[in-house]
Amino acid sequence: MRQIVIIGAGLIGTSIGLAATKNGLTCTFVDSNPRHQALATQLCGSGGSVFADEEVDLVVVATTVPELANVVLDALNQYPKAIVIDIGSVKTKVLLEVSLKVPSNDLSRYLGTHPMAGREITGPEGARSDLFAGRAWAICPHEGSNQADVASIEELIRSFGATAYQMKSEAHDEEVALVSHLPQLLASLLAGSLHGELSLAGQGLRDMVRIADSDPLLWSGILSGNQQAIKPLLRQISKQIDQLVDLNLSRESVERVIAAGVVGKSTIPGKHGGVDRDYAKLPVVISDKPGQLAALFAICGEIGVNIEDLSIEHSPAQATGLITLFVAQGDLSTLINELSGRGWEVHP
Amino acid sequence: MRQIVIIGAGLIGTSIGLAATKNGLTCTFVDSNPRHQALATQLCGSGGSVFADEEVDLVVVATTVPELANVVLDALNQYPKAIVIDIGSVKTKVLLEVSLKVPSNDLSRYLGTHPMAGREITGPEGARSDLFAGRAWAICPHEGSNQADVASIEELIRSFGATAYQMKSEAHDEEVALVSHLPQLLASLLAGSLHGELSLAGQGLRDMVRIADSDPLLWSGILSGNQQAIKPLLRQISKQIDQLVDLNLSRESVERVIAAGVVGKSTIPGKHGGVDRDYAKLPVVISDKPGQLAALFAICGEIGVNIEDLSIEHSPAQATGLITLFVAQGDLSTLINELSGRGWEVHP
Numbered sequence: 001m002r003q004i005v006i007i008g009a010g011l012i013g014t015s016i017g018l019a020a021t022k023n024g025l026t027c028t029f030v031d032s033n034p035r036h037q038a039l040a041t042q043l044c045g046s047g048g049s050v051f052a053d054e055e056v057d058l059v060v061v062a063t064t065v066p067e068l069a070n071v072v073l074d075a076l077n078q079y080p081k082a083i084v085i086d087i088g089s090v091k092t093k094v095l096l097e098v099s100l101k102v103p104s105n106d107l108s109r110y111l112g113t114h115p116m117a118g119r120e121i122t123g124p125e126g127a128r129s130d131l132f133a134g135r136a137w138a139i140c141p142h143e144g145s146n147q148a149d150v151a152s153i154e155e156l157i158r159s160f161g162a163t164a165y166q167m168k169s170e171a172h173d174e175e176v177a178l179v180s181h182l183p184q185l186l187a188s189l190l191a192g193s194l195h196g197e198l199s200l201a202g203q204g205l206r207d208m209v210r211i212a213d214s215d216p217l218l219w220s221g222i223l224s225g226n227q228q229a230i231k232p233l234l235r236q237i238s239k240q241i242d243q244l245v246d247l248n249l250s251r252e253s254v255e256r257v258i259a260a261g262v263v264g265k266s267t268i269p270g271k272h273g274g275v276d277r278d279y280a281k282l283p284v285v286i287s288d289k290p291g292q293l294a295a296l297f298a299i300c301g302e303i304g305v306n307i308e309d310l311s312i313e314h315s316p317a318q319a320t321g322l323i324t325l326f327v328a329q330g331d332l333s334t335l336i337n338e339l340s341g342r343g344w345e346v347h348p
Numbered sequence: 349m350r351q352i353v354i355i356g357a358g359l360i361g362t363s364i365g366l367a368a369t370k371n372g373l374t375c376t377f378v379d380s381n382p383r384h385q386a387l388a389t390q391l392c393g394s395g396g397s398v399f400a401d402e403e404v405d406l407v408v409v410a411t412t413v414p415e416l417a418n419v420v421l422d423a424l425n426q427y428p429k430a431i432v433i434d435i436g437s438v439k440t441k442v443l444l445e446v447s448l449k450v451p452s453n454d455l456s457r458y459l460g461t462h463p464m465a466g467r468e469i470t471g472p473e474g475a476r477s478d479l480f481a482g483r484a485w486a487i488c489p490h491e492g493s494n495q496a497d498v499a500s501i502e503e504l505i506r507s508f509g510a511t512a513y514q515m516k517s518e519a520h521d522e523e524v525a526l527v528s529h530l531p532q533l534l535a536s537l538l539a540g541s542l543h544g545e546l547s548l549a550g551q552g553l554r555d556m557v558r559i560a561d562s563d564p565l566l567w568s569g570i571l572s573g574n575q576q577a578i579k580p581l582l583r584q585i586s587k588q589i590d591q592l593v594d595l596n597l598s599r600e601s602v603e604r605v606i607a608a609g610v611v612g613k614s615t616i617p618g619k620h621g622g623v624d625r626d627y628a629k630l631p632v633v634i635s636d637k638p639g640q641l642a643a644l645f646a647i648c649g650e651i652g653v654n655i656e657d658l659s660i661e662h663s664p665a666q667a668t669g670l671i672t673l674f675v676a677q678g679d680l681s682t683l684i685n686e687l688s689g690r691g692w693e694v695h696p
Binding site: 116126128138165191193199200202209210214215227233242249257258261262264265283291296298299307347 | 464474484486520522523541547549552556559560564565569574575583585590593597598602603610617631
């Protein structure tokens with residue numbers, strides 16, 4: 001695989017171009033937005049190459065969801081020897097639309113994929129060659145898929161630093177409905193309910209609406225394209241809400257919902273995939289001035305304790321903050337001793 | 349105000365004891381759990397004092413929500429000269445129950461309050477004298493409130509480092525329904541929907557279910573006690589969900605929901621209250637090994653740039669991370685120059 005055509009020079013398409021170029025592949029961009037096409041081409045260096053259609057090895061379709069199927073169909077026609085992949089957030093609908101319109105011979109060259117990567121900055125300006133490093137990347141082979149093609153796409157994905165997960169398109173759509181589409185809708189619905197002064201708002205609310213800043217056009221395409229998988233989840237939530245209301249939020253009814261949430265939350269895999277490493281938490285009081293975090297992390301670096309994750313709690317008008325450090329269980333006592341020995345207020 | 353009785357030696361009650369003791373007040377604890385009572389007493393030093401009932405200046409009722417009204421009533425009877433405050437998460441129900449059962453003369457001594465503070469560690473073990481520093485603390489005077497009492501409670505709250513917000517109990521209940529109770533229910537409902545392998549789960553989902561780890565017993569008391577304010581919000585969410593389902597998540601219907609969320613999110617006040625300071629964000633690539641954060645924050649400290657907030661993005665199997673620093677707009681260009689000049693990969 002050496003010559004790549006990338007259709008759609010947005011964040012994902014351009015980042016794929018950067019990662020591919022870094023790995024010695026040559027790519028060219030196609031985008032209806034001339035500024036995006038020019039910027040992506042410039043960023044990639046090799047991005048201005050012109051290939052004969054017959055010599056294209058791979059076409060990456062990186063448009064918005066509603067356009068995917070048609071662009072994939074055109075690409076299968078135009079590039080007779082290329083593997084054509086798309087990177088859209090929904091997979092079943094695209095596969096269905098493509099398979100209805102191409103001969104099975106051509107369908108074997110199509111493969112749906114979905115990198116679980118994104119940034120708050122969209123467009124080619126946000127592109128990074130390491131956007132996929134450490135991310136999950138779903139691959140959804142279909143019955144007619146060519147196994148050698150699937151293997152070479154997996155290899156490409158691994159070369160970008162991502163982890164490939166093979167799954168059926170239906171399984172993919174059901175999982176993203178649960179881990180991405182339902183959370184997006186609930187965050188937006190919650191944020192959309194907000195009104196008034198909210199002087200009592202704290203970190204819980206802020207976390208819940210962080211993703212509510214999303215692009216309505218982009219997301220309407222995604223969610224609408226995955227309606228089959230999302231609707232049963234929404235119906236289930238709505239039913240549970242109605243039950244709570246009907247029971248006047250009786251203690252028993254609320255207790256059931258909260259308890260089910262505690263169990264459900266524990267099913268999310270940990271930071272490094274697979275088994276949750278069960279980090280120890282250490283809350284540390286910091287004052288809100290320059291140098292405090294630096295001093296804190298300098299000590300951690302010095303004593304060789306890796307901060308696996310951290311959270312800063314803050315609320316309106318807060319001058320002192322509480323930072324919670326997440327470290328390996330084995331590092332906790334060292335960290336407590338070293339920090340409290342140096343005058344830090346820790347709350348193990 | 350010098351002698352305080354604290355009924356309920358949990359996280360909040362014991363923290364109030366610690367903060368009051370630090371300010372030179374004397375307090376004694378009452379708790380049906382002897383271990384909690386002993387620990388709180390021990391932690392506070394002054395906490396073992398025995399007062400004559402007539403000499404108690406303040407009673408703080410810090411039990412769970414369902415017990416509040418009865419304990420407040422008992423306290424008003426037992427301590428004839430004391431101001432009696434509670435610190436429960438719902439206010440209207442308690443005020444109503446108390447006012448139905450005491451003479452208005454005694455009611456004037458009751459004041460409902462609600463500190464917006466909490467920790468993941470509950471019980472007296474989690475108590476901290478600085479738990480309220482920088483937090484909002486709602487005070488809900490009623491028609492019969494004694495203004496001098498309200499002023500002295502405000503002063504006490506300020507002495508704990510908190511910011512007092514006066515509001516009617518109904519306004520309080522409506523606001524916490526929106527900023528705390530509805531988010532809790534949606535987080536729990538979302539977490540309760542989770543099942544399967546979830547290898548594609550990312551930070552969005554993790555943020556949305558962070559608070560789903562809550563105590564079912566504690567929260568069923570809170571939410572059930574505020575059902576009047578929560579039910580209209582739940583009905584509204586359920587109605588919007590049903591509309592989305594009925595319209596098969598049409599692009600227009602989804603776009604409306606997402607766009608309304610973008611607007612709603614912008615109504616949340618910023619970290620320091622009042623006007624959102626509109627921090628600049630700077631994403632920086634870090635590798636997942638000791639010393640990286642230390643080095644990064646050392647530079648920030650050195651150049652005098654205060655990190656107002658930060659977030660670390662992580663997802664399954666991620667080896668490299670992306671940390672987003674939030675700084676004052678005026679500090680952004682300095683930070684970009686200094687970091688990139690020292691070889692850090694920044695993505696402004």
